[in-house]
Amino acid sequence: xxxxxxATSCAMPPVLSKSAVAEHPKTLRSAHLKTDTYGVAxxxxxxxxxxxxxxxxxxxxxxxxxxxxxxxLTEEEREARIAEIIGNYMKKLSERTHLHMGYxxxxxxxxxxxxxxxxxxxxxxxxxxxxxNYGVHSREFEVxxxxxxxxxxxxxxxxxxxxxxxxxxxxNLHGIYVGRENFPDGVLYASAESHYSVFKAARMYRxxxxxxxxxxxxxxxxxxxxxxxxxxxxxxxVLNLNIGTTVKGAVDDVxxxxxxxxxxxxxxxxxxxxxxxxxFGMMMPFxxxxxxxxxxxxxxxxxxxxxxxxxxxxxxxxxxxxRFKYVMALSxxxxxxxxxxxxxxGSRNGHxxxxxxxxxxxxxxxxxxRDVERCMRNAHVxxxxxxxxxxxxxxxxxxNTVVFERPREEAFVRKWQLACEGDIAHVIVMPNITVEKxxxxxxxxxxxxxxxxxxxxxxxxxxxxxxxxDA
Numbered sequence: 001x002x003x004x005x006x007a008t009s010c011a012m013p014p015v016l017s018k019s020a021v022a023e024h025p026k027t028l029r030s031a032h033l034k035t036d037t038y039g040v041a042x043x044x045x046x047x048x049x050x051x052x053x054x055x056x057x058x059x060x061x062x063x064x065x066x067x068x069x070x071x072x073l074t075e076e077e078r079e080a081r082i083a084e085i086i087g088n089y090m091k092k093l094s095e096r097t098h099l100h101m102g103y104x105x106x107x108x109x110x111x112x113x114x115x116x117x118x119x120x121x122x123x124x125x126x127x128x129x130x131x132x133n134y135g136v137h138s139r140e141f142e143v144x145x146x147x148x149x150x151x152x153x154x155x156x157x158x159x160x161x162x163x164x165x166x167x168x169x170x171x172n173l174h175g176i177y178v179g180r181e182n183f184p185d186g187v188l189y190a191s192a193e194s195h196y197s198v199f200k201a202a203r204m205y206r207x208x209x210x211x212x213x214x215x216x217x218x219x220x221x222x223x224x225x226x227x228x229x230x231x232x233x234x235x236x237x238v239l240n241l242n243i244g245t246t247v248k249g250a251v252d253d254v255x256x257x258x259x260x261x262x263x264x265x266x267x268x269x270x271x272x273x274x275x276x277x278x279x280f281g282m283m284m285p286f287x288x289x290x291x292x293x294x295x296x297x298x299x300x301x302x303x304x305x306x307x308x309x310x311x312x313x314x315x316x317x318x319x320x321x322x323r324f325k326y327v328m329a330l331s332x333x334x335x336x337x338x339x340x341x342x343x344x345x346g347s348r349n350g351h352x353x354x355x356x357x358x359x360x361x362x363x364x365x366x367x368x369x370r371d372v373e374r375c376m377r378n379a380h381v382x383x384x385x386x387x388x389x390x391x392x393x394x395x396x397x398x399x400n401t402v403v404f405e406r407p408r409e410e411a412f413v414r415k416w417q418l419a420c421e422g423d424i425a426h427v428i429v430m431p432n433i434t435v436e437k438x439x440x441x442x443x444x445x446x447x448x449x450x451x452x453x454x455x456x457x458x459x460x461x462x463x464x465x466x467x468x469x470d471a
Contacts, residue, residue: 171304
């Protein structure tokens with residue numbers, strides 16, 4: 001009996017009789033899974049569209065039943081079964097990691113020295129700057145990481161507040177939350193290519209939201225933004241600016257937006273700017289000074305980035321920093337914790353700050369700069385390789401996201417874990433992606449295109465033959 005059969009046979013809970021269960025109409029998850037009916041034309045982008053967006057192709061997840069004790073197995077045999085399942089899973093992870101290209105995760109990290117920390121339940125519940133009564137925490141690491149980012153984004157340690165989040169989405173939810181709490185009647189402005197969490201925040205906070213069209217590059221359309229600001233001039237503005245959009249890697253120019261705000265009569269006491277830096281907000285400070293910098297020397301309200309993306313971590317995490325004066329609008333004392341809290345979550349992963357601290361300490365600012373330069377250089381290498389193979393591409397000046405024609409083979413998309421939208425796909429060149437891996441990818445893509453072309457030619461020939469036979 002294999003592990004799945006074994007688990008299924010011994011994990012059956014007691015079943016209530018029909019008379020003991022009230023009959024209600026059932027909404028079945030499986031009934032809402034849509035199948036791929038034509039190539040990959042129905043696949044929606046990752047983290048790019050709202051829940052009610054275009055139809056997507058679902059690949060239903062399988063379930064691995066919990067392995068309960070079973071009379072047919074000794075405890076040693078059961079432990080061996082469990083070890084086999086975990087071993088097979090680790091092999092799968094290794095294989096999928098090697099072929100990962102489409103999502104902004106740095107998979108090149110080694111936290112072997114920190115493995116012993118898994119023995120502890122590390123929880124940074126509450127305010128990172130005020131210890132609670134729970135003593136198993138990593139606040140010293142968390143505040144150290146926050147100070148590192150405060151220096152990166154040029155804000156005095158006494159003037160900022162922030163925390164290590166569970167992910168970039170939480171950073172956006174918090175940044176927009178702070179803006180809403182300081183401007184309760186504010187209107188949220190964000191480009192149509194913003195991360196889906198931005199408009200999720202608008203729905204959660206019941207905010208009026210203006211979805212601003214974008215330029216061809218994916219950057220916010222400043223003229224359309226100006227028109228929307230004028231139309232709502234009587235209300236404060238809460239703006240989400242993208243420091244690298246999800247699909248095209250486009251950067252909204254903070255300086256141009258500030259100029260638009262000034263032109264339309266919005267003074268600094270009438271707007272709040274949140275910068276969604278998910279991936280590129282971590283890279284931007286290490287580019288040339290000609291790039292439009294994200295800095296608190298400008299009148300922005302908050303910045304967030306994902307920690308597991310460019311830095312790299314075994315768990316999703318992120319960083320959000322805002323001005324201390326703004327967070328006062330939502331901070332409150334919690335007697336149960338013996339601390340204060342202005343975070344989105346209550347309990348917070350205490351391991352994540354240690355992962356971030358460890359990498360930032362080992363690499364430092366210069367190490368991060370070298371990683372950024374290598375990614376930007378290799379992004380141009382990929383663009384040149386694809387173009388030399390006859391593939392149309394796009395690469396924004398301030399981006400490591402290479403956009404190209406969407407592969408027609410679903411198997412190829414799944415193999416390389418590509419993110420797609422409409423007729424485009426992209427590869428995000430991260431520190432773990434070498435030139436050799438790019439070479440393998442391009443060669444495989446060229447072969448995929450050839451297979452599709454040959455199949456199309458054969459269909460034409462087949463149709464022609466059939467027409468001749470009917471004549």
